[in-house]
Amino acid sequence: MTVLTLQYPVHTLDGHELLPAGVALTGAVLAEMVVEGQKKTFADVSLLGYGTTRRDLAAYVREGNYRTILGDEADYAALLALMEKIRLPVPVLESLDHFKNNDTYTYRHVLMVFALSSTIARRMMRSFSDILQEASAGPLHDIGKICVPMEILKKATFLRRSERMYLEHHTMAGYVLLSYYLGNFGGIAPAVALDHHERGDGSGYPRGIALRGRLVEIVAACDVYDALISPRPYRQSSFDNRSALEEITRMAEQGKISWEIVRLLVALNRKDRPPPEECAVSLEKRGKSPDGNLYGVILDDEPEGSTPAR
Numbered sequence: 001m002t003v004l005t006l007q008y009p010v011h012t013l014d015g016h017e018l019l020p021a022g023v024a025l026t027g028a029v030l031a032e033m034v035v036e037g038q039k040k041t042f043a044d045v046s047l048l049g050y051g052t053t054r055r056d057l058a059a060y061v062r063e064g065n066y067r068t069i070l071g072d073e074a075d076y077a078a079l080l081a082l083m084e085k086i087r088l089p090v091p092v093l094e095s096l097d098h099f100k101n102n103d104t105y106t107y108r109h110v111l112m113v114f115a116l117s118s119t120i121a122r123r124m125m126r127s128f129s130d131i132l133q134e135a136s137a138g139p140l141h142d143i144g145k146i147c148v149p150m151e152i153l154k155k156a157t158f159l160r161r162s163e164r165m166y167l168e169h170h171t172m173a174g175y176v177l178l179s180y181y182l183g184n185f186g187g188i189a190p191a192v193a194l195d196h197h198e199r200g201d202g203s204g205y206p207r208g209i210a211l212r213g214r215l216v217e218i219v220a221a222c223d224v225y226d227a228l229i230s231p232r233p234y235r236q237s238s239f240d241n242r243s244a245l246e247e248i249t250r251m252a253e254q255g256k257i258s259w260e261i262v263r264l265l266v267a268l269n270r271k272d273r274p275p276p277e278e279c280a281v282s283l284e285k286r287g288k289s290p291d292g293n294l295y296g297v298i299l300d301d302e303p304e305g306s307t308p309a310r
């Protein structure tokens with residue numbers, strides 16, 4: 001496995017530096033850090049019972065097409081029953097407060113990726129422990145964003161290349177933070193944090209490896225879909241649902257994300273809930289992408305004023 005090197009430091013919310021910039025994430029470095037974390041005791045608390053999570057989730061799932069995707073009352077009750085079982089260390093849950101207070105886009109996004117990925121997992125997986133692991137990893141996938149400056153996270157114009165690099169740091173930072181708080185750097189939640197921006201064709205980051213593994217693939221696909229249909233600081237409006245489904249279909253066609261999961265997302269968007277294998281997906285251009293969408297538009301740092309490149 002490629003050994004990654006941190007480009008920026010990883011620190012906790014209260015400013016404790018776990019690892020400095022320039023450190024290679026070797027097994028020995030991570031093991032030493034995990035042992036340090038194990039000397040502290042982080043109380044586990046219910047995700048649903050924490051702060052306003054239950055109320056906020058209930059409000060978000062009634063918005064837009066989430067109401068269709070997350071189904072009827074029985075489906076929602078099953079989702080809540082699953083969520084009731086998730087307990088996470090307090091500092092991990094405090095990251096939700098951090099986003100709620102400072103960056104509501106990210107707050108809403110992590111809760112919605114949790115809801116979407118749990119819904120997909122319940123339909124794709126037989127083992128309850130797999131479903132629970134998937135559900136637990138969903139709300140944590142972007143925790144590394146606590147190590148990215150707010151002005152970059154919330155920037156409403158082009159990102160400069162250096163800012164884009166800092167943003168991409170959230171994958172490694174999330175991996176380090178979750179390894180520390182969960183006391184294990186080989187677990188599924190740290191792996192999801194590290195790999196949820198990898199793609200099936202190797203075009204993602206931070207390692208550029210081929211995205212493999214059902215648990216990570218579910219979060220990766222739900223992450224893209226939610227980012228398209230949700231409000232974002234860098235564009236005037238969200239993708240309409242049809243354009244978003246076409247966008248993820250195109251990504252499946254290019255081998256970037258899983259066909260099976262894309263079909264499920266398409267099926268969940270139909271009120272009649274057809275079996276995913278019978279669900280026709282097409283690339284016909286029926287929807288319309290939003291105007292002024294700056295996602296993926298990078299501006300070079302040098303020279304000043306160079307042309308934006310995708």
Ligand SMILES: [Fe+2]
Binds near residue numbers: 142197
């Ligand atoms: Fe992310």
Ligand SMILES: [Fe+2]
Binds near residue numbers: 113
């Ligand atoms: Fe995300």
